Amino acid sequence: MELTSNKFKENAARALVDLQLQKALGNVEKGFIGKRQKSVDALPEFDALRDNARDIKNHVLAHLDLYLEEYERKVLAAGGHVHWAETAEDARRIVLEICQKAGARTVTKGKSMITEEIALNDHLEANGIEPVETDLGEYIIQLRGEHPSHIIAPAVHLNKEQVESDFRRVHTHLPEGRDLSEPVSLLSEAREVLRQRYFAADVGITGANFLIAETGTSVIVTNEGNGDLTQTLGKVHVVVASIEKIVPTLEDTAQILRVLARSATGQDMSVYTTFSTGPKRADDPDGPDEYHVVLLDNGRSAMLGTEYQDMLRCIRCGACMNHCPVYHAVGGHAYGSVYPGPMGAVLTPSLNGIDETGQLPNASTFCGRCEAVCPMRIPLPKMMRHWREREFERNLTPLTARYGLKAWAFFAKRPRLYRLAASFGMPLLSLMGGSSRRFHSLPFAGGWTRHRDLPAPEGRTFLQAWAQRETQKQEAGQ
Amino acid sequence: MSARDTVLGKIRASMRVPASDDDRKRTVAARLAEAPRGIIPQRAKLPKAGQLELFCAMASQFGATVTRVSDYKDVPAEVSTYLRARNLPAAIRIGADKRLKTAGWASEKTLEVRHGASDGGDLAGVSHAMAGVAETGTLALLSGPDNPTTINFLPEHHIVVLKAADITGDMESVWTMLRMTQGKGEMPRAVNLVTGPSRSGDIEQTILLGAHGPRAVHIIVVT
C-alpha cells in the first residue's frame, strides 16, 4: 500500500467527519474492551503469564540467530523448505517463484499482516496470479480494494450496509432479490462463494503467529477456519513469517497462547490453533504436497540491540489499538501505514524510516492505556518518545512546535525570568478573562480555542501570591 | 553471501555476538531439551474427575455441545440421534481410526458411513480426538489416515469422540502425551486445537457461528 503516514493529520480530519466510519468505530470499543476485561478477570494468573510471555520473548531475542538455525534444521528434517528474505522485495520474489513453479493461477490466503507488509497481493496480480483473501474481513476489503484498518479485525471500519452493497456488486451470479440485511446472511454468502475458491486454488498462503524451534512448526491462531482450509486444500502451503515469530518450545507457545486470545478478542482460546510441521506424510490422505517457509527480516535485525528491540516481542493481538483513544477517534486507515494504532506508531518508523512516518509517534496523548493492556508488556509510549527524540535530533520536528518549545524552555530554565514574565502576563490575561472567567478565542491559542474555551487564570501566580503571603507573615511576626 | 548468512550475520552484528559462542549455544540447547512448563493456571490443576467436569463445562461455554457415553459401542447410536435431531441426512465421513471403525456402525442400518478424507460434500464428519484440555474445553486432533484434517474443517457438523482418560488439565500435558507417541521434537503434519465451532466477528463485531469451518461441534466423551 502507498504510505501516507505523513498525511496523518489530513487523513484524520477526513476520518473525523466520515459518519459511516464513526458509526463503525463504535464497534471497536463495544466489541473488544469489555470482553477482554472479562476474560482477564477470570484468570488470576494473567499478569504473571504476561511477565512470563515477556521473558520468553526476551530470551528468544537474545538468542535469535541460534533459534532460527535450530528452527530451520527442524523444518528441513520434516521435509519442508526454508527461504530467507532480507527485504520485502526478496520475499515477494520468493513467493512468486514458488507459485509459478507450482503452475498456480489462483492462490488462497489466510489472514496475514506480513503479506500486507510485503504487498504480496499486488505483486502476484501483476504477475498474472489471482490472490483470494479468505478471512471474511479480508475478503470484504479485498472486494473494496482497501487495506486492513485493524490488525485482527481488518474490516472494522465498515458497516453491514456497506458490505451488503459490495456483495451485490461482486456476486452477480446470485439472485438479486436475496436478503442480505443481517450479518449472518452476509457470512453465509461469503462462506458459499469462498468454498469453491479453496478447492480451485493451487497454493495456500498463510502467515504465522509462532514458529517453534523445537519442532520446526508454524502456528496459526484463527476463529473462522479459513486459514486451515487454505493450508490444507492447496497443493502447496507457503508460510510467510518474520524472524521474531520464533518461540523455543511447545510449552512456551502454550504460555503465550494464554495471553494472546484473551488480549485480542477476549476468548480463552481462539477456535483454531493449528500447528503445522512439514508437508503431507507418506500415508496422509490430505494436506499439502509442499511446505515452504519464507523467513522475512525487513528491518527487524536492525531493531535488535536498539531502544526499539522490545517492539519485537509484539504478538499482533491488537489490544493496543482496541484501547487507544486516538484509534477510536480516527480508525486505522488514518495512520496511512500497514500497521495502525500504537504498535504501528512504533513499528512503522522502524520499517519505513522516521522521515516518512514522523507523525505517527507524535499522534498519541501518552495516556498509557496501550502499555497497560499489552500482553507482552511492550513500553509503547516510551518507544514513541524515543522516536520523537530521533526526530528532534535530526531537526524533523515541525518548526512551530520547535520554536514554541524553545521559547518555553528558555523561561523554564530561568526561574527568575519565568517569575518576572508570569507576574506581568498572568494578571493581565486574568483581567482580559472578564467575568466569564474564560476565553472563546485568543491570539496564538487557536489550537486550543478552536474547539474549547480557555479558562482564564485567576490573577497573580501562585509563586507571587505565596511570596507575598510569606512576607506579610514575617512582617506581622516582627 | 546467501540471504540466510546475511540475515543471521545482521542479527549477530546487532546483538554484538560472535557466531561461535558456546555459552549461548548451551543455553539454547538446554532450553530446548528441558522445555520448562512456565505458569500453569490453578484452574487447570484438578484431579482427574474434576478435569472431565471442567472440560465439559468449558467446551459448552465456548459453543460446543457435549454428551457422555459409557462405551464405544454406544457411539453410533449417539451419532444417529444427533443427526436426526438436526434433520441431517443419515451420512457421516470417518477416517481409519480403529476405535471409530470398530464401534459397530452396522447397528445403525440407515446410516451411510463414508471413509477417508472429506471432499467437501459431507454435512457431518466424525473424528477421534487425541486429547482434550480441561482448562479451555479444547480438543486436540492429529492429522493422518486415522483422522484426516479435512474432516475437522469441511463438514458443517463436526462430531468428535474423546476418551475421558485422554482429558488433561492443561495444554502442556498434551505436549507430554504427544512426545510419548511421536518422540521428542517430532510432530504429525498437523495438530489442530479446536475450541468450539468456527466463528467470525468481522461484520460489525457481531459474533456469528459457522464462518468457514463447522457450524457445530458435538463432543462425545467415552467415559
Add this chain to the structure above:
Amino acid sequence: MTLNEPKVAGQPRVGLFATCLVDLFRPSVGFASVKLLQDAGCEVHVPIAQTCCGQPAYNTGDKADTRAIAEQVIEAFEGFDFIVAPSGSCAAMLKKHYPGLFEGDALWEDRAKAFSGKCHELISFLTDVMMVRDTGARLDAKVTYHDSCSGLRELGIQEQPRKLLANVNGVEVHEMADSDVCCGFGGTFCVKYSDISNAIVTKKVGNIDASGADLLLAGDLGCLMNMAGKLKRQGSDVEVRHVAEVLAGMTSQPPIAGSGK
C-alpha cells in the same frame, strides 16, 4: 482532619512542587495543597526557583532541555524529606522519568534516584504516606471524578481520591462511564492534534454530562482545563475544580473556566 498513624516520624519537611499550570492558572490549587499538607502535619516549603517539570520538552524529544530543567528541579528540591505535586503527570515525571534522564551519568544518576524516591502526587501522599482518612471538609455537591492517565497508570492513583471524597460531608459521588479513559489533553497533543483531541474530549464530556454530577473533579490541571473548556464551549453548567480544592474546603474561588453557561 482524621488520620491514622503516619508512616513518617515527626513533622516531615515537604517541598511543594506547584507545577507550572497551577502556578500560572490556578494558584488556589497551590494554597489548597499547602493547607492539606499542613493539616496532615507537614512543614510545607515552596522553593521559589521552580518552574516546570520539563514534560513539554521531554515529550517533544528535546533531551537536552529536559535534562537541564530536571537538574534545576532536583537542585531546588532534593533537600526536603518529600517532594509533593498536585498533579499525577508532573509527579510521575519527577518520580518515574527523571532517573532515566541521567542513565549512565555517575554524578547525577544516584542523585536523581534519591530525589525520585521522595516524590509523590498530593492525594496519594496524603492517604498513603500521611495516612489521612478524612480531611474534614464539607461541600454539598454531586461530584464525578475523572482519572487522569499518568496518575492512574503510572502511579496507581484510583482509590485514594475516592476514599477521601467519600468522607467529605455532603458530597455524593456519581461515577461516569469510562472515567479511566483519556480526556484528550495529552500536553502539547491537544494543540498539535486539535481535531482528534476534540473528538476525545467530546466523548468525555458526554460521559460527564450523563453522570448526573454538577461538579467535575480530577487531580491534574491540564486535563481539568481541557474538560472545563469543552464543557463551557458546549454550554454545560457542570462546574470544574481540582480535587484538592474540595478536599481542603477551599471553594470560594470561581470554578475553572467560571460558572454558568
